[in-house]
Amino acid sequence: MRRTLLRAAAAATALATAVSMAACSSDDDSAGGRSADSAATSNGEFPTSVDTKFGEITIDEAPQRVVALGWGDAEIALDLGVQPVGARDWLGFGEDNDGISPFNDDSYDESPEILDTEEVEYEKIASLNPDLILDVRSAGDEDTYETLSDIATTVSVPEGSESFTTTWEDQVSMISTALGLPETGDELIGEVNGRIDEAREANPDWSDKTASVVTQFGDGWGAYVAGDARMDLVTALGFQENSEVADMAEDNFYVDLSEENIDVTDSDVVIGFPIGSDTTEFEESSGWNRIGAVKDGRGIVADEELTSAFSLGTPDAMLYAIDELQPQLEEATS
Missing domain, CATH: 3.40.50.1980 (Nitrogenase molybdenum iron protein domain)
Structure with missing residues (x-):
């Protein structure tokens, strides 16, 4: 079984569910x-x-x-x-x-x-x-x-x-x-757990910081919470989940939001990505820029490859996501 992580970029579009x-x-x-x-x-x-x-x-x-x-x-x-x-x-x-x-x-x-x-x-x-x-x-x-x-x-x-x-x-x-x-x-x-431990131990301060994972789909906004692969990876790295967002989940792994209340996701670091639209448009959107962490330079916009890896949540994808996220998280929390 080959375990070398492929670094090539791929144009992955909308996130979703299973494979074969x-x-x-x-x-x-x-x-x-x-x-x-x-x-x-x-x-x-x-x-x-x-x-x-x-x-x-x-x-x-x-x-x-x-x-x-x-x-x-x-x-x-x-x-x-x-x-x-x-x-x-x-x-x-x-x-x-x-x-x-x-x-x-x-x-x-x-x-x-x-x-x-x-x-x-x-x-x-x-x-x-x-x-x-x-x-x-x-x-x-x-x-x-x-x-x-x-x-x-x-x-x-x-x-x-x-x-x-x-x-x-x-x-x-x-x-x-x-x-x-x-x-x-x-x-x-x-x-995978060894790589997670390595990143967390290199950044013990992450345990005192909160994080949110935000997405935009069309005109709608939302945030992922515990139970979703994206948020689960972030908390595994040591971050605390934004409790206000978590309380809105109602036994789901996703919270529907709007541009008007997207600022509820404000945390020590916020990771965001669009579904089905351009990352540049997302980064420049008024909704993304309403979030306090983004205004302060503590927002991370995932590119298409990172979004796909972050969303897929399989061992190889997680290893890729950690390698890509770690330096960005370190910069955002420095």
């Missing part, structure tokens, strides 16, 4: 236009069981054809040496890139089927003849789970998870366990 997952080699032709089963590069341990919102799921033997539908599921599968036969490209990395982010330098031997992001294409998924479906960071909808389970063994969200709030650590742990590779999953988690 992987499988092992076979001599048989695959369905849905795929010419061969995907290859797994690691030997898994089976049978194995995964605890989910819908009970304990047992996988008796190494899956040969895995489809991943959860946000970042495919990238994690690739990190584990397993290649998808079907994938969702929620962040718009493109079919030419097999839906893979520029932060992951693992690749497919054969391109996956790229699946629609707006609805679950049950018939197309079934045509891929999967024997395991991953939907680990997702809405966790029971009807969707039951329909997918009629197609193949499905690993959905963890118990207690709300819509798209599966933590990256749970996601890696569940996927690696489902693939019979729990020790490899632990290594991935350890690598």
